[in-house]
Amino acid sequence: MNLLQKGIQAMKEQKLDEAAKYLTEAIDKHPEEPLAYINFGNLLLKMNEFDRAERFFEKAVKLDETAATAYYGLGSVFYEKGMFSKAQGFFETAHQKGLQSGDVFFMIGMCLYRQEQPKLALPYLQRAAELEPEDVDARFQYGLALAQIGQVDLAHDVFKKVLELKEDHSDAHYNLGVVCLYHDDPQKALAHFERALEIQPDHILAGHGKGKVEEMLKEEDKKDNR
Template sequence: MNNIQQGIEYMKEQKFEEAGKAFTEAIEEEPNDPVGYINFGNLLLHLNEFDRAKAFFDKAIELDENATTAYYGLGNTFYEQDDFVKAKEHFETAIQKGLENSDVYFMLGMSLLQQEQPRFALPYLQRASELKPDDVDALFQYGLALAQSEQINLAMEIMEKVLKLESEHSDAHYNLGVGYLFRSDIEQALKHFDEALRIQPDHLLAANGKGKIEEILKDQSE
Protein backbone atom coordinates (compact mmCIF):
# COMPACT_ATOMS: atom_id res chain seq x y z
CA MET A 1 0.00 0.00 0.00
CA ASN A 2 1.52 3.33 -1.07
CA ASN A 3 1.18 6.62 0.80
CA ILE A 4 -1.85 7.76 -1.23
CA GLN A 5 -3.74 4.53 -0.53
CA GLN A 6 -2.69 4.66 3.12
CA GLY A 7 -3.86 8.26 3.41
CA ILE A 8 -7.25 7.40 1.92
CA GLU A 9 -7.61 4.53 4.41
CA TYR A 10 -6.75 6.90 7.27
CA MET A 11 -9.42 9.32 6.03
CA LYS A 12 -12.02 6.52 6.03
CA GLU A 13 -11.01 5.79 9.62
CA GLN A 14 -11.22 9.55 10.43
CA LYS A 15 -7.53 9.59 11.34
CA PHE A 16 -7.01 12.96 9.72
CA GLU A 17 -3.60 13.81 11.14
CA GLU A 18 -2.20 10.49 9.93
CA ALA A 19 -3.84 11.03 6.54
CA GLY A 20 -2.16 14.42 6.25
CA LYS A 21 1.24 12.90 7.00
CA ALA A 22 0.72 10.18 4.39
CA PHE A 23 -0.30 12.66 1.69
CA THR A 24 2.62 14.94 2.61
CA GLU A 25 5.02 12.03 2.15
CA ALA A 26 3.39 11.20 -1.21
CA ILE A 27 3.92 14.80 -2.37
CA GLU A 28 7.53 14.79 -1.16
CA GLU A 29 8.18 11.53 -3.03
CA GLU A 30 6.58 12.76 -6.28
CA PRO A 31 6.26 16.56 -6.21
CA ASN A 32 5.17 16.70 -9.85
CA ASP A 33 2.32 14.22 -9.48
CA PRO A 34 -1.04 16.01 -9.04
CA VAL A 35 -2.63 13.05 -7.24
CA GLY A 36 -1.01 13.82 -3.89
CA TYR A 37 -2.16 17.44 -4.03
CA ILE A 38 -5.71 16.41 -4.97
CA ASN A 39 -5.96 14.01 -2.05
CA PHE A 40 -4.51 16.54 0.38
CA GLY A 41 -7.04 19.06 -1.00
CA ASN A 42 -9.85 16.58 -0.35
CA LEU A 43 -8.64 16.15 3.23
CA LEU A 44 -8.53 19.91 3.80
CA LEU A 45 -11.99 20.30 2.24
CA HIS A 46 -13.29 17.65 4.64
CA LEU A 47 -11.82 19.70 7.50
CA ASN A 48 -13.45 22.91 6.15
CA GLU A 49 -10.06 24.52 5.49
CA PHE A 50 -11.32 25.96 2.23
CA ASP A 51 -8.52 28.38 1.30
CA ARG A 52 -5.84 25.76 1.85
CA ALA A 53 -7.89 23.18 -0.07
CA LYS A 54 -8.15 25.57 -3.04
CA ALA A 55 -4.39 26.08 -3.01
CA PHE A 56 -3.78 22.32 -3.28
CA PHE A 57 -6.35 21.85 -6.05
CA ASP A 58 -4.88 24.82 -7.93
CA LYS A 59 -1.40 23.29 -7.62
CA ALA A 60 -2.70 20.00 -9.05
CA ILE A 61 -4.17 21.87 -12.04
CA GLU A 62 -0.91 23.77 -12.48
CA LEU A 63 0.85 20.40 -12.80
CA ASP A 64 -1.85 18.89 -15.04
CA GLU A 65 -4.53 21.10 -16.60
CA ASN A 66 -6.59 17.97 -17.30
CA ALA A 67 -6.66 16.78 -13.68
CA THR A 68 -10.45 16.37 -13.66
CA THR A 69 -10.81 15.51 -9.98
CA ALA A 70 -8.99 18.73 -9.05
CA TYR A 71 -11.71 20.74 -10.82
CA TYR A 72 -14.31 18.59 -9.04
CA GLY A 73 -12.58 19.32 -5.73
CA LEU A 74 -12.63 23.05 -6.45
CA GLY A 75 -16.31 22.80 -7.33
CA ASN A 76 -17.04 21.16 -3.98
CA THR A 77 -14.96 23.79 -2.17
CA PHE A 78 -16.94 26.65 -3.71
CA TYR A 79 -20.23 24.78 -3.16
CA GLU A 80 -19.48 24.39 0.56
CA GLN A 81 -18.92 28.16 0.70
CA ASP A 82 -22.28 28.81 -1.02
CA ASP A 83 -20.58 30.20 -4.14
CA PHE A 84 -22.79 28.22 -6.49
CA VAL A 85 -21.80 30.13 -9.64
CA LYS A 86 -18.12 29.23 -9.30
CA ALA A 87 -19.03 25.72 -8.15
CA LYS A 88 -21.06 25.24 -11.34
CA GLU A 89 -18.18 26.48 -13.50
CA HIS A 90 -15.72 24.00 -12.01
CA PHE A 91 -18.09 21.04 -12.18
CA GLU A 92 -18.73 21.89 -15.84
CA THR A 93 -14.98 22.02 -16.50
CA ALA A 94 -14.48 18.64 -14.82
CA ILE A 95 -17.13 17.10 -17.12
CA GLN A 96 -15.75 18.84 -20.22
CA LYS A 97 -12.32 17.42 -19.44
CA GLY A 98 -13.67 13.89 -19.18
CA LEU A 99 -14.90 13.20 -15.64
CA GLU A 100 -17.86 10.86 -16.00
CA ASN A 101 -19.38 9.80 -12.71
CA SER A 102 -22.64 10.28 -10.86
CA ASP A 103 -21.19 12.64 -8.24
CA VAL A 104 -20.04 15.39 -10.59
CA TYR A 105 -23.36 15.43 -12.47
CA PHE A 106 -25.24 15.47 -9.16
CA MET A 107 -23.22 18.37 -7.81
CA LEU A 108 -23.59 20.33 -11.05
CA GLY A 109 -27.34 19.79 -10.88
CA MET A 110 -27.40 20.85 -7.22
CA SER A 111 -25.41 24.01 -8.04
CA LEU A 112 -28.10 24.94 -10.55
CA LEU A 113 -30.92 24.10 -8.14
CA GLN A 114 -29.31 26.37 -5.57
CA GLN A 115 -29.47 29.13 -8.19
CA GLU A 116 -33.18 28.38 -8.68
CA GLN A 117 -32.67 27.00 -12.18
CA PRO A 118 -34.45 23.62 -11.97
CA ARG A 119 -34.96 23.27 -15.72
CA PHE A 120 -31.22 23.60 -16.34
CA ALA A 121 -30.51 21.19 -13.48
CA LEU A 122 -32.77 18.46 -14.89
CA PRO A 123 -30.43 16.81 -17.44
CA TYR A 124 -27.56 16.63 -14.94
CA LEU A 125 -29.65 15.16 -12.13
CA GLN A 126 -31.18 12.71 -14.60
CA ARG A 127 -27.68 11.67 -15.72
CA ALA A 128 -26.56 11.30 -12.10
CA SER A 129 -29.47 8.96 -11.38
CA GLU A 130 -28.78 6.98 -14.57
CA LEU A 131 -25.13 6.47 -13.64
CA LYS A 132 -26.04 5.40 -10.09
CA PRO A 133 -29.62 4.06 -10.17
CA ASP A 134 -29.63 3.16 -6.46
CA ASP A 135 -28.61 6.67 -5.35
CA VAL A 136 -31.67 7.85 -3.44
CA ASP A 137 -30.46 11.45 -3.11
CA ALA A 138 -29.82 11.85 -6.85
CA LEU A 139 -33.19 10.33 -7.73
CA PHE A 140 -35.05 12.46 -5.17
CA GLN A 141 -33.42 15.71 -6.32
CA TYR A 142 -34.23 14.79 -9.93
CA GLY A 143 -37.87 14.32 -8.92
CA LEU A 144 -37.82 17.61 -7.04
CA ALA A 145 -36.40 19.45 -10.07
CA LEU A 146 -39.16 17.93 -12.22
CA ALA A 147 -41.79 19.15 -9.77
CA GLN A 148 -40.24 22.63 -9.70
CA SER A 149 -40.31 22.59 -13.51
CA GLU A 150 -44.06 21.79 -13.34
CA GLN A 151 -43.62 18.28 -14.76
CA ILE A 152 -45.85 16.90 -12.03
CA ASN A 153 -46.72 13.47 -13.44
CA LEU A 154 -43.10 12.56 -14.17
CA ALA A 155 -42.06 13.95 -10.79
CA MET A 156 -44.56 11.63 -9.10
CA GLU A 157 -43.20 8.64 -11.02
CA ILE A 158 -39.71 9.47 -9.78
CA MET A 159 -40.91 9.87 -6.17
CA GLU A 160 -42.49 6.40 -6.41
CA LYS A 161 -39.09 5.06 -7.50
CA VAL A 162 -37.50 6.78 -4.51
CA LEU A 163 -39.94 4.98 -2.20
CA LYS A 164 -39.11 1.63 -3.80
CA LEU A 165 -35.48 2.25 -2.82
CA GLU A 166 -36.28 3.80 0.57
CA SER A 167 -39.84 3.25 1.76
CA GLU A 168 -39.37 5.51 4.81
CA HIS A 169 -38.41 8.61 2.80
CA SER A 170 -40.63 11.27 4.40
CA ASP A 171 -39.92 13.97 1.81
CA ALA A 172 -40.83 11.64 -1.07
CA HIS A 173 -44.15 10.90 0.64
CA TYR A 174 -44.71 14.63 1.17
CA ASN A 175 -44.02 15.43 -2.49
CA LEU A 176 -46.33 12.64 -3.63
CA GLY A 177 -48.97 14.14 -1.35
CA VAL A 178 -48.53 17.50 -3.08
CA GLY A 179 -48.78 15.78 -6.47
CA TYR A 180 -52.03 14.04 -5.56
CA LEU A 181 -53.37 17.29 -4.14
CA PHE A 182 -52.57 18.90 -7.50
CA ARG A 183 -54.61 16.11 -9.13
CA SER A 184 -57.42 16.75 -6.62
CA ASP A 185 -57.06 13.21 -5.27
CA ILE A 186 -57.54 14.16 -1.63
CA GLU A 187 -57.61 10.59 -0.30
CA GLN A 188 -54.20 9.70 -1.74
CA ALA A 189 -52.76 13.09 -0.80
CA LEU A 190 -53.83 12.62 2.83
CA LYS A 191 -52.39 9.09 2.85
CA HIS A 192 -48.95 10.35 1.83
CA PHE A 193 -48.99 13.34 4.20
CA ASP A 194 -49.87 10.92 7.02
CA GLU A 195 -47.01 8.65 6.01
CA ALA A 196 -44.58 11.58 5.98
CA LEU A 197 -45.73 12.55 9.49
CA ARG A 198 -45.54 8.96 10.76
CA ILE A 199 -41.90 8.79 9.61
CA GLN A 200 -41.05 12.35 10.64
CA PRO A 201 -43.55 13.75 13.18
CA ASP A 202 -42.05 17.25 12.96
CA HIS A 203 -42.45 17.46 9.15
CA LEU A 204 -43.98 20.95 9.06
CA LEU A 205 -44.79 20.95 5.35
CA ALA A 206 -46.64 17.63 5.59
CA ALA A 207 -48.51 18.90 8.66
CA ASN A 208 -49.48 22.01 6.73
CA GLY A 209 -50.63 19.92 3.76
CA LYS A 210 -52.70 17.68 6.03
CA GLY A 211 -54.21 20.77 7.67
CA LYS A 212 -55.31 22.12 4.29
CA ILE A 213 -56.96 18.81 3.41
CA GLU A 214 -58.78 18.71 6.76
CA GLU A 215 -60.10 22.22 6.03
CA ILE A 216 -61.31 21.09 2.61
CA LEU A 217 -63.05 18.04 4.11
CA LYS A 218 -64.62 20.18 6.83
CA ASP A 219 -65.97 22.64 4.23
CA GLN A 220 -67.36 19.75 2.18
CA SER A 221 -69.17 18.30 5.19
CA GLU A 222 -70.88 21.58 6.11
Protein backbone atom coordinates in the same frame (compact mmCIF):
# COMPACT_ATOMS: atom_id res chain seq x y z
CA MET B 1 0.01 0.05 0.20
CA ASN B 2 1.96 3.23 -0.43
CA LEU B 3 1.48 6.43 1.58
CA LEU B 4 -1.16 7.83 -0.78
CA GLN B 5 -3.17 4.62 -0.70
CA LYS B 6 -2.92 4.49 3.11
CA GLY B 7 -4.19 8.07 3.29
CA ILE B 8 -7.15 7.33 1.02
CA GLN B 9 -8.02 4.20 3.01
CA ALA B 10 -7.85 6.09 6.31
CA MET B 11 -10.13 8.78 4.86
CA LYS B 12 -12.67 6.12 3.81
CA GLU B 13 -12.60 4.80 7.37
CA GLN B 14 -13.18 8.36 8.70
CA LYS B 15 -9.77 8.31 10.41
CA LEU B 16 -9.11 11.90 9.40
CA ASP B 17 -6.05 12.61 11.55
CA GLU B 18 -4.41 9.43 10.32
CA ALA B 19 -5.31 10.32 6.73
CA ALA B 20 -3.76 13.78 7.14
CA LYS B 21 -0.55 12.21 8.43
CA TYR B 22 -0.20 9.80 5.49
CA LEU B 23 -1.11 12.41 2.88
CA THR B 24 1.32 14.95 4.34
CA GLU B 25 4.06 12.34 4.15
CA ALA B 26 3.05 11.50 0.57
CA ILE B 27 3.30 15.17 -0.44
CA ASP B 28 6.67 15.56 1.31
CA LYS B 29 8.01 12.46 -0.45
CA HIS B 30 6.54 13.25 -3.90
CA PRO B 31 5.85 17.03 -4.06
CA GLU B 32 5.17 16.88 -7.82
CA GLU B 33 2.41 14.24 -7.52
CA PRO B 34 -1.02 15.94 -8.06
CA LEU B 35 -3.05 13.04 -6.63
CA ALA B 36 -1.68 13.64 -3.15
CA TYR B 37 -2.82 17.28 -3.27
CA ILE B 38 -6.23 16.30 -4.65
CA ASN B 39 -6.80 13.81 -1.87
CA PHE B 40 -5.60 16.24 0.78
CA GLY B 41 -8.08 18.74 -0.70
CA ASN B 42 -10.83 16.11 -0.39
CA LEU B 43 -9.82 15.54 3.22
CA LEU B 44 -10.04 19.28 3.95
CA LEU B 45 -13.48 19.37 2.31
CA LYS B 46 -14.62 16.69 4.76
CA MET B 47 -13.33 18.92 7.55
CA ASN B 48 -15.14 22.00 6.13
CA GLU B 49 -11.82 23.81 5.65
CA PHE B 50 -12.81 25.20 2.27
CA ASP B 51 -10.14 27.88 1.81
CA ARG B 52 -7.33 25.43 2.53
CA ALA B 53 -8.94 22.81 0.29
CA GLU B 54 -9.07 25.34 -2.54
CA ARG B 55 -5.32 25.91 -2.30
CA PHE B 56 -4.57 22.18 -2.52
CA PHE B 57 -6.81 21.71 -5.56
CA GLU B 58 -5.22 24.75 -7.24
CA LYS B 59 -1.76 23.27 -6.60
CA ALA B 60 -2.88 20.02 -8.24
CA VAL B 61 -4.12 21.93 -11.31
CA LYS B 62 -0.78 23.72 -11.57
CA LEU B 63 0.97 20.37 -11.56
CA ASP B 64 -1.44 18.79 -14.03
CA GLU B 65 -3.90 20.91 -16.01
CA THR B 66 -5.72 17.75 -17.13
CA ALA B 67 -6.49 16.57 -13.57
CA ALA B 68 -10.29 16.40 -13.85
CA THR B 69 -10.82 15.51 -10.19
CA ALA B 70 -8.95 18.65 -9.10
CA TYR B 71 -11.47 20.79 -11.01
CA TYR B 72 -14.26 18.73 -9.47
CA GLY B 73 -12.76 19.48 -6.05
CA LEU B 74 -12.69 23.21 -6.81
CA GLY B 75 -16.33 22.97 -7.89
CA SER B 76 -17.16 21.33 -4.56
CA VAL B 77 -15.39 24.10 -2.65
CA PHE B 78 -17.38 26.86 -4.33
CA TYR B 79 -20.63 24.89 -4.12
CA GLU B 80 -20.17 24.62 -0.36
CA LYS B 81 -19.49 28.37 -0.26
CA GLY B 82 -22.77 29.01 -2.06
CA MET B 83 -21.02 30.36 -5.17
CA PHE B 84 -23.03 28.21 -7.56
CA SER B 85 -22.16 29.88 -10.87
CA LYS B 86 -18.43 29.60 -10.18
CA ALA B 87 -18.86 26.03 -8.95
CA GLN B 88 -20.74 25.15 -12.14
CA GLY B 89 -17.82 26.37 -14.24
CA PHE B 90 -15.38 24.09 -12.44
CA PHE B 91 -17.71 21.08 -12.64
CA GLU B 92 -18.13 21.69 -16.38
CA THR B 93 -14.35 21.88 -16.75
CA ALA B 94 -14.02 18.57 -14.87
CA HIS B 95 -16.46 17.05 -17.35
CA GLN B 96 -14.56 18.53 -20.31
CA LYS B 97 -11.33 17.09 -18.91
CA GLY B 98 -12.83 13.60 -19.00
CA LEU B 99 -14.84 13.08 -15.79
CA GLN B 100 -17.98 11.18 -16.87
CA SER B 101 -19.36 9.99 -13.52
CA GLY B 102 -22.91 10.50 -12.37
CA ASP B 103 -21.55 12.79 -9.64
CA VAL B 104 -20.34 15.46 -12.05
CA PHE B 105 -23.67 15.54 -13.90
CA PHE B 106 -25.47 15.69 -10.56
CA MET B 107 -23.40 18.63 -9.35
CA ILE B 108 -23.80 20.60 -12.59
CA GLY B 109 -27.53 20.00 -12.29
CA MET B 110 -27.57 21.08 -8.65
CA CYS B 111 -25.65 24.28 -9.48
CA LEU B 112 -28.25 25.16 -12.09
CA TYR B 113 -31.10 24.22 -9.75
CA ARG B 114 -29.62 26.42 -7.01
CA GLN B 115 -29.51 29.26 -9.54
CA GLU B 116 -33.28 28.74 -10.03
CA GLN B 117 -32.90 27.22 -13.48
CA PRO B 118 -34.69 23.86 -13.05
CA LYS B 119 -35.35 23.47 -16.78
CA LEU B 120 -31.62 23.67 -17.54
CA ALA B 121 -30.81 21.46 -14.54
CA LEU B 122 -33.20 18.73 -15.67
CA PRO B 123 -31.08 16.89 -18.31
CA TYR B 124 -28.06 16.81 -15.99
CA LEU B 125 -30.07 15.42 -13.07
CA GLN B 126 -31.73 12.92 -15.39
CA ARG B 127 -28.34 11.78 -16.66
CA ALA B 128 -27.04 11.46 -13.10
CA ALA B 129 -30.01 9.26 -12.20
CA GLU B 130 -29.42 7.13 -15.32
CA LEU B 131 -25.73 6.64 -14.55
CA GLU B 132 -26.31 5.97 -10.84
CA PRO B 133 -29.72 4.25 -10.66
CA GLU B 134 -29.33 3.50 -6.93
CA ASP B 135 -28.44 7.10 -6.05
CA VAL B 136 -31.40 8.32 -3.99
CA ASP B 137 -30.32 11.97 -3.94
CA ALA B 138 -29.89 12.18 -7.71
CA ARG B 139 -33.28 10.64 -8.35
CA PHE B 140 -35.01 12.81 -5.75
CA GLN B 141 -33.52 16.04 -7.11
CA TYR B 142 -34.53 14.95 -10.61
CA GLY B 143 -38.08 14.58 -9.33
CA LEU B 144 -37.98 18.05 -7.76
CA ALA B 145 -36.78 19.60 -11.03
CA LEU B 146 -39.61 17.87 -12.92
CA ALA B 147 -42.14 19.19 -10.42
CA GLN B 148 -40.67 22.69 -10.69
CA ILE B 149 -41.30 22.84 -14.43
CA GLY B 150 -44.82 21.42 -14.13
CA GLN B 151 -44.12 17.81 -15.14
CA VAL B 152 -46.16 16.57 -12.20
CA ASP B 153 -47.00 13.07 -13.43
CA LEU B 154 -43.37 12.33 -14.28
CA ALA B 155 -42.31 13.74 -10.90
CA HIS B 156 -44.82 11.41 -9.22
CA ASP B 157 -43.22 8.38 -10.87
CA VAL B 158 -39.74 9.52 -9.86
CA PHE B 159 -40.73 10.10 -6.21
CA LYS B 160 -42.30 6.63 -6.14
CA LYS B 161 -39.00 5.23 -7.38
CA VAL B 162 -37.20 7.12 -4.61
CA LEU B 163 -39.41 5.35 -2.07
CA GLU B 164 -38.60 1.99 -3.67
CA LEU B 165 -34.94 2.78 -3.01
CA LYS B 166 -35.49 4.32 0.43
CA GLU B 167 -38.92 3.81 1.95
CA ASP B 168 -38.29 6.22 4.84
CA HIS B 169 -37.47 9.23 2.64
CA SER B 170 -39.58 11.90 4.35
CA ASP B 171 -39.18 14.51 1.61
CA ALA B 172 -40.30 12.06 -1.08
CA HIS B 173 -43.43 11.32 0.96
CA TYR B 174 -44.05 15.04 1.41
CA ASN B 175 -43.70 15.73 -2.31
CA LEU B 176 -45.95 12.80 -3.19
CA GLY B 177 -48.49 14.37 -0.83
CA VAL B 178 -48.26 17.60 -2.81
CA VAL B 179 -48.71 15.70 -6.08
CA CYS B 180 -51.77 13.91 -4.68
CA LEU B 181 -53.28 17.27 -3.73
CA TYR B 182 -52.62 18.47 -7.26
CA HIS B 183 -54.61 15.44 -8.46
CA ASP B 184 -57.46 16.18 -5.99
CA ASP B 185 -56.79 13.12 -3.85
CA PRO B 186 -56.66 14.54 -0.30
CA GLN B 187 -56.85 11.14 1.44
CA LYS B 188 -53.69 9.89 -0.28
CA ALA B 189 -52.06 13.26 0.30
CA LEU B 190 -52.84 13.03 4.01
CA ALA B 191 -51.35 9.52 4.19
CA HIS B 192 -48.10 10.75 2.65
CA PHE B 193 -47.91 13.82 4.91
CA GLU B 194 -48.52 11.64 7.97
CA ARG B 195 -45.85 9.16 6.87
CA ALA B 196 -43.39 12.02 6.37
CA LEU B 197 -44.11 13.18 9.93
CA GLU B 198 -43.69 9.65 11.32
CA ILE B 199 -40.23 9.56 9.77
CA GLN B 200 -39.36 13.18 10.60
CA PRO B 201 -41.61 14.68 13.31
CA ASP B 202 -40.18 18.18 12.78
CA HIS B 203 -40.95 18.22 9.04
CA ILE B 204 -42.53 21.67 8.93
CA LEU B 205 -43.86 21.47 5.38
CA ALA B 206 -45.45 18.07 5.97
CA GLY B 207 -47.03 19.40 9.17
CA HIS B 208 -48.44 22.36 7.28
CA GLY B 209 -49.69 20.09 4.50
CA LYS B 210 -51.35 17.74 6.99
CA GLY B 211 -53.14 20.64 8.67
CA LYS B 212 -54.30 22.02 5.33
CA VAL B 213 -55.71 18.66 4.20
CA GLU B 214 -57.45 18.04 7.52
CA GLU B 215 -59.15 21.43 7.25
CA MET B 216 -60.14 20.60 3.67
CA LEU B 217 -61.65 17.26 4.72
CA LYS B 218 -63.55 18.89 7.59
CA GLU B 219 -65.07 21.41 5.18
CA GLU B 220 -66.09 18.59 2.85
CA ASP B 221 -67.74 16.73 5.75
CA LYS B 222 -69.70 19.85 6.71
CA LYS B 223 -70.97 20.21 3.14
CA ASP B 224 -71.96 16.54 3.01
CA ASN B 225 -73.92 16.82 6.28
CA ARG B 226 -75.95 19.84 5.20
